[in-house]
Amino acid sequence: MVEENSAITLVEAVNQALAYALANDPQVVLFGQDIGANGGVFRATDGLQQRFGPERVLDTPLAENMIAGIAVGMASQGLRPIAEFQFMGFIYPALDHILSHAARMRNRTRGRLSCPIVYRAPYGSGIHAPEHHSESTEAIFAHVPGLRVVVPSSPARAYGLLLAAIRDPDPVLFLEPKRIYRAAKQPVPDDGEALPLDRAFVLREGRDLTLIAWGASVKETLAAAEQLSTEGIEAEVIDPATLKPLDIHSIIDSLEKTHCCVVVHEAARFGGLGAEIAAQIQEYAFDLLEAPVQRVTGYDTVMPYYQLENVYLPGVERILAGARAALGYSREGRQ
Amino acid sequence: MVEENSAITLVEAVNQALAYALANDPQVVLFGQDIGANGGVFRATDGLQQRFGPERVLDTPLAENMIAGIAVGMASQGLRPIAEFQFMGFIYPALDHILSHAARMRNRTRGRLSCPIVYRAPYGSGIHAPEHHSESTEAIFAHVPGLRVVVPSSPARAYGLLLAAIRDPDPVLFLEPKRIYRAAKQPVPDDGEALPLDRAFVLREGRDLTLIAWGASVKETLAAAEQLSTEGIEAEVIDPATLKPLDIHSIIDSLEKTHCCVVVHEAARFGGLGAEIAAQIQEYAFDLLEAPVQRVTGYDTVMPYYQLENVYLPGVERILAGARAALGYSREGRQ
Amino acid sequence: MHKPRLQLQASFDIAWLQYLDKQGRATQPLPEFASPDWLAHCYRQMQLARLVDDRAVKLQRTGRLGTYPSSLGQEAIGVAVGNALMKEDVYCPYYRETGAFLERGVLIEEILANWGGDERGQNFQHAPHDLPICIPIATQALHAAGVAFALQYRHRQQGTPLQVAVTSSGEGATSKGDFYEAMNLAGVWKLPVVFVVNNNQWAISVPRTAQTATQTIAQKAIAAGIPALQVDGNDVVAVAWAVRDAMARARNGEGPALIEAISYRLCDHTTADDASRYRSEEELEQARQWEPIRRLDAYLRSEGLWSDAKQQDLDRELAQVMEAALDNWESRPPEPATAIFDHLHAHLPEGLYEQYDQLRDEQTAGVRG
Amino acid sequence: MHKPRLQLQASFDIAWLQYLDKQGRATQPLPEFASPDWLAHCYRQMQLARLVDDRAVKLQRTGRLGTYPSSLGQEAIGVAVGNALMKEDVYCPYYRETGAFLERGVLIEEILANWGGDERGQNFQHAPHDLPICIPIATQALHAAGVAFALQYRHRQQGTPLQVAVTSSGEGATSKGDFYEAMNLAGVWKLPVVFVVNNNQWAISVPRTAQTATQTIAQKAIAAGIPALQVDGNDVVAVAWAVRDAMARARNGEGPALIEAISYRLCDHTTADDASRYRSEEELEQARQWEPIRRLDAYLRSEGLWSDAKQQDLDRELAQVMEAALDNWESRPPEPATAIFDHLHAHLPEGLYEQYDQLRDEQTAGVRG
Numbered sequence A, B: 001m002v003e004e005n006s007a008i009t010l011v012e013a014v015n016q017a018l019a020y021a022l023a024n025d026p027q028v029v030l031f032g033q034d035i036g037a038n039g040g041v042f043r044a045t046d047g048l049q050q051r052f053g054p055e056r057v058l059d060t061p062l063a064e065n066m067i068a069g070i071a072v073g074m075a076s077q078g079l080r081p082i083a084e085f086q087f088m089g090f091i092y093p094a095l096d097h098i099l100s101h102a103a104r105m106r107n108r109t110r111g112r113l114s115c116p117i118v119y120r121a122p123y124g125s126g127i128h129a130p131e132h133h134s135e136s137t138e139a140i141f142a143h144v145p146g147l148r149v150v151v152p153s154s155p156a157r158a159y160g161l162l163l164a165a166i167r168d169p170d171p172v173l174f175l176e177p178k179r180i181y182r183a184a185k186q187p188v189p190d191d192g193e194a195l196p197l198d199r200a201f202v203l204r205e206g207r208d209l210t211l212i213a214w215g216a217s218v219k220e221t222l223a224a225a226e227q228l229s230t231e232g233i234e235a236e237v238i239d240p241a242t243l244k245p246l247d248i249h250s251i252i253d254s255l256e257k258t259h260c261c262v263v264v265h266e267a268a269r270f271g272g273l274g275a276e277i278a279a280q281i282q283e284y285a286f287d288l289l290e291a292p293v294q295r296v297t298g299y300d301t302v303m304p305y306y307q308l309e310n311v312y313l314p315g316v317e318r319i320l321a322g323a324r325a326a327l328g329y330s331r332e333g334r335q
Numbered sequence C, D: 001m002h003k004p005r006l007q008l009q010a011s012f013d014i015a016w017l018q019y020l021d022k023q024g025r026a027t028q029p030l031p032e033f034a035s036p037d038w039l040a041h042c043y044r045q046m047q048l049a050r051l052v053d054d055r056a057v058k059l060q061r062t063g064r065l066g067t068y069p070s071s072l073g074q075e076a077i078g079v080a081v082g083n084a085l086m087k088e089d090v091y092c093p094y095y096r097e098t099g100a101f102l103e104r105g106v107l108i109e110e111i112l113a114n115w116g117g118d119e120r121g122q123n124f125q126h127a128p129h130d131l132p133i134c135i136p137i138a139t140q141a142l143h144a145a146g147v148a149f150a151l152q153y154r155h156r157q158q159g160t161p162l163q164v165a166v167t168s169s170g171e172g173a174t175s176k177g178d179f180y181e182a183m184n185l186a187g188v189w190k191l192p193v194v195f196v197v198n199n200n201q202w203a204i205s206v207p208r209t210a211q212t213a214t215q216t217i218a219q220k221a222i223a224a225g226i227p228a229l230q231v232d233g234n235d236v237v238a239v240a241w242a243v244r245d246a247m248a249r250a251r252n253g254e255g256p257a258l259i260e261a262i263s264y265r266l267c268d269h270t271t272a273d274d275a276s277r278y279r280s281e282e283e284l285e286q287a288r289q290w291e292p293i294r295r296l297d298a299y300l301r302s303e304g305l306w307s308d309a310k311q312q313d314l315d316r317e318l319a320q321v322m323e324a325a326l327d328n329w330e331s332r333p334p335e336p337a338t339a340i341f342d343h344l345h346a347h348l349p350e351g352l353y354e355q356y357d358q359l360r361d362e363q364t365a366g367v368r369g
């Protein structure tokens, strides 16, 4: 078991939050493929079946649609199911139950039944895995009314946001950026303190430019901000964390200072979350904007096999290019 | 059979295009639920099984995932499958095969195999149908690299674009706005002439404001444009028709004249196509814009049952309000 | 040609049950529960279901309801299934279930509200734990498996009696992966869930023979390693026995079962359908001969349990029940427009305040869409 | 307690086939096709598959390949299946299929390219109509049904001989709706498709018994009304007979079949897995006793068809084959970055020109992501 206050990784923080929830809420049950004896293919559920027993931590047969669907039935009777999809690339068969049922049950029954489900999935690319193991399709789910989409970008946020998601009375898709599962360690007290959902986190303050990123891309975005800083440009870095509903106000607040903005995401550009953020920024802060919101994203191609993965992913250099385009535009001023 | 040059409805135009394709390309096969003897629940395939036989026009067992998946196998061996989903609300189990296979097969095999599939589905609301029968989730599919998404808004465009979709060497999701299946008639010569994919249609010219809409919303958008015209405001109305890949250049051309823009769609606002269009407009035409791109859309709620359907749908008055907001902003000018 | 020697590895049988034949004659002694009172109750509920369906179809024809799925000719299945559940069991229905809804205490006005485009119809006042009507085919089978897991979990954690989930679907639904995935999970996790398939021979226009190559629908349970039975679905006693027996075993911790109830859809698929496009009047006429109400009527009369006078009383009573329900339905105030936000989440997220306000302001200003 | 009289409605049997027992002794006369040459060929291909898997795992360990799924201990299935297809048949594989790939003419360098993160590995030069390796579990079963439809369609329209689609999966895949939907469609449309299940007892860490409550995997075919057979999957002759028999029937227009080939995964699930976390060394050791190569070796030697000398020659030959393939793989020039656009559509849509140019310019400028 993870020791209190020792520095832990993001995936260990996930494990710690799951353990906390299991220990403190008897209605919590965990299920998915290989989450029991194996502890999950990324070890996110390591030790949990041993500790809480096979009645609360269960390996399912191999069917994602089934995993999503039974969660709906369980939740309707008062359980707090936490369902794992082994990789986001295998979540698509589950869309129907997530969209048509989990996200609608409360509305459909006018509040009689509800679906306090957490659907978890490791997400994003960068681990040299085979095809379908590097998906970032959060935008598909963020379009679904009634569903929250949450992505942590540090061990502490993974712990606090996952606890919040588990306690939320409605369904949450919790996407875990696997590229940074073990990228950094941080002390995360196992105090059961949740972090707020629906609130963006300002990860770095700055006055010249707003950079928006979530999940694993936060890493490259912060690195880009550091690089800019050496050039005398101070970028504010915002992690929305809850992608839907989006905390646009924190972003607008930042734009009051900076007047220009770059959104970074791994997902394909067309119809990605960057589009929604850009659209809202121009709606709410049209007069503040000195440059078009720049999107630094994956290309509108299929996520390539890993030989060409780095070509696809937005890295520090592309983020810097986006930042410079925004800043250059601002400097030239509106024509 | 439909007579050449007699005025026909949109759903009859779909039928005419399907019949043309069946008659002229022996590789075309049609399948779906109730498309045979019953002619489809909207009669889109009326008479086709009688005319082309049950080997080319087939009723399937009841499984949308299956319908999507067999199309991939068929297409990989040179057939031109046209698969019907009875309603867009039942397409979600099919997402996996559409996204993971149909849209990726060509790339995955470096061009060796391909998926020239047309997935058809009646889409949108407004016919007092039960739950799940009024979906507009085109944005989910428009985010998928490798997939085209096409929506016709008139009988002639239904005919021409469907033929183009069938002939396209890659997969197309063809969404048919069922609210206007029978709303208007138009002579549509059965000449086998396709209309271009990836090209927007300017449905009305105007200098003051650009209105963008597709599918059934084109009706209310044109009505709003007429209303504005009586007030001396000439709106240009653009129907992108192919939602992905999007013909942004036609939209930017229009903004060169109008400098402000309203996007209308039935779908929920957050992450809808309106976001992508707004994002691209501000990217490509930042200096042209005199007002934020307005989005007049469904709310970010579950599509309600039909008693409250009209509350949800963007109608003429909401489009006018959006137009006035854009124009008012423009008049006040940038601060 | 070479023919190898094969060893027998496993064998499976599918059995069939009937108590009342097509003419309403008992083919074997009836089970204990089928008392005269019970039979009369079922008869009443089947008649009421038929009346509700009939009135709903008429309301649709005059534009006062949306699309409606009648259960004409299949009333025995709904009533027998709904009747077999105890209050604390959980029902996970599909849409063609008027008889079962009535047995579960769902109000007629709720049924009408639902098909009249009003979500409040799914807020079953008297069946608070039952799942709502499920439209996406076969998805309810997985919900039922999840419900059954919750019931089993509660039983194991709290030592309360094991309750049972029952789910229904049409035979068309058995082609969809959900159905199979649910049975498979229920089998391997020994979940207390009973799958009832209303095999009414048609899935809209697709006949049973175009749906699957199997001899029976019941045998699909073999793929999940769970027991199955085929019953005459127009024989309310046979359906009731099968469901009760399966539920008793489930309640006893013996796991799931599948029941195929063979019936026939005597009506159009829904009011939006025209079945004459795809099936013959002869087939329909033949099916009418073995419909469940006529059959039970014949049995009850042959046993001296029913008469024209009783029927007249019943007709009068049911007409009153129906009128009262219609009144309740019609006198319900419409929901405010802002209801579309009220139950989206437990608490409206801040990110939606603006949209909510916009809608409210539009309503105040009288904007229509 | 009341016990009703039930009528028998349908009965089903599942049979089991073996030619070579665990010690490699013939339990019955071998079929005609199992000539000494054929047996030697299978033996060679099984050895080659094992060598390829072994080298690939080592390449992964040294960081030169990504995650790799070995077929160690299951070579008989892949080789027997791949061998049963004629050139114009279509194979729709899952990922654990080294033996079958070799039989289909897929190049070793293509296999390495694929798992080395290079899409060109799926552009099978010598199996142009076969589907690529399929990762999303069970989806290939539906593709195979679609392929079979296309083959049947071509046969009916053009009068050409009926070809057959063959698809493979693990036993875990049989829990997923796709598998069942594909069998059901194949049954009702009588499609020329054979479903082969490699029942290697484990789906990563989930044992067969936690996957389904059925006695056999084969019986899942009963739910689709199609014939099924269970075979000893470590007996190359039994697998080959079963697949050939099923394919012959399919070719003859008699429709689909399911074959369950019982084997055991002697390796980790993939190089990313550590099977010692969830299964015992004893279980593994026992399974090694009946692995397919040792078994065939024993049979061939008992028949005087194999010797140490032959084995040495074979080892030498296969090592050369492997080295040549490694050379080819390593000498392949990398793909240009713009390849990610080149096969997205048949023609790059105009809307993507700008992104394409951006990428090309970045590459020219040496930007890394």
Ligand SMILES: Cc1ncc(C[n+]2csc(CCOP(=O)(O)OP(=O)(O)O)c2C)c(N)n1
Pocket: B033, B062, B064, B086, B090, C096, C135, C136, C137, C169, C170, C171, C172, C173, C174, C198, C200, C202, C203, C204, C265, C269
């Ligand atoms: C997933 C899904 N696909 C399609 C439909 C449209 N649809 C509604 S009912 C129906 C036929 C169902 O047939 P069956 O399961 O036999 O039930 P029955 O209506 O005959 O009682 C279809 C195709 C749907 N509701 N859900």
Ligand SMILES: Cc1ncc(C[n+]2csc(CCOP(=O)(O)OP(=O)(O)O)c2C)c(N)n1
Pocket: A033, A062, A064, A086, A090, D096, D135, D136, D137, D169, D170, D171, D172, D173, D174, D198, D200, D202, D203, D204, D265, D269
């Ligand atoms: C839809 C889907 N879910 C999950 C996975 C991850 N995964 C890869 S292999 C595997 C187990 C498959 O087991 P089985 O079907 O028995 O085949 P085996 O690997 O044992 O040959 C899982 C869960 C996947 N590839 N696809």
Ligand SMILES: [Mg+2]
Pocket: C170, C171, C172, C198, C199, C200, C201, C202, C203, C204
């Ligand atoms: Mg039916």
Ligand SMILES: [Mg+2]
Pocket: D170, D171, D172, D198, D199, D200, D201, D202, D203, D204
């Ligand atoms: Mg396996």
